[in-house]
Amino acid sequence: MSQEYEKIERMVQQGKLTRAEADELLATLEPKESQQSSPPIQGAQPRTRRTFRIHVDEARTGEHVDLGFPMALAGIGLNILARKGRATVGVDGKQVPIDVDEIRRLIADPAFVGELMHIHAGDGDDVILSIE
Known part of the structure; x- marks a missing residue:
């Protein structure tokens, strides 16, 4: 587990972040490759x-x-x-x-x-x- 993940988990334990906020933050730390691996939705505009x-x-x-x-x-x-x-x-x-x-x-x-x-x-x- 990286230092960033550990810090976020510690903030949840201390009550500084909710689990939902931590999950959202952790999602931003995922490698870009994993975000691009899902196929685009047909007809969707690229974000x-x-x-x-x-x-x-x-x-x-x-x-x-x-x-x-x-x-x-x-x-x-x-x-x-x-x-x-x-x-x-x-x-x-x-x-x-x-x-x-x-x-x-x-x-x-x-x-x-x-x-x-x-x-x-x-x-x-x-x-x-x-x-x-």
């Missing part, structure tokens, strides 16, 4: 792989962060945020609420691609959450 992206530009230091995650991980992260009651982000010393339900709705829409949230702080920092 393009969407990515949840977090892009941060910090004005003071000039640092940039650009992270991309499989959509399944974004859904799990939102579930954890909602369950823990931390659906906010700090901007200029204030906690700004995140509309988790709206983000979930957009994530669930396979046709949606674009910006989910753009936060521009007074100090010039930018945080952009998007689906590509």
Whole structure:
């Protein structure tokens, strides 16, 4: 069992993830070959792989962060945020609420691609959450 699998199982035992969330997360860790082995459904449109992206530009230091995650991980992260009651982000010393339900709705829409949230702080920092 890989370290990732062990960490996920530990999170289930600690109550940080439900079994369903863990199963969804574990499915994203499966090798791509096993996902491609099943024959396509006749008449089905090929699915393009969407990515949840977090892009941060910090004005003071000039640092940039650009992270991309499989959509399944974004859904799990939102579930954890909602369950823990931390659906906010700090901007200029204030906690700004995140509309988790709206983000979930957009994530669930396979046709949606674009910006989910753009936060521009007074100090010039930018945080952009998007689906590509």
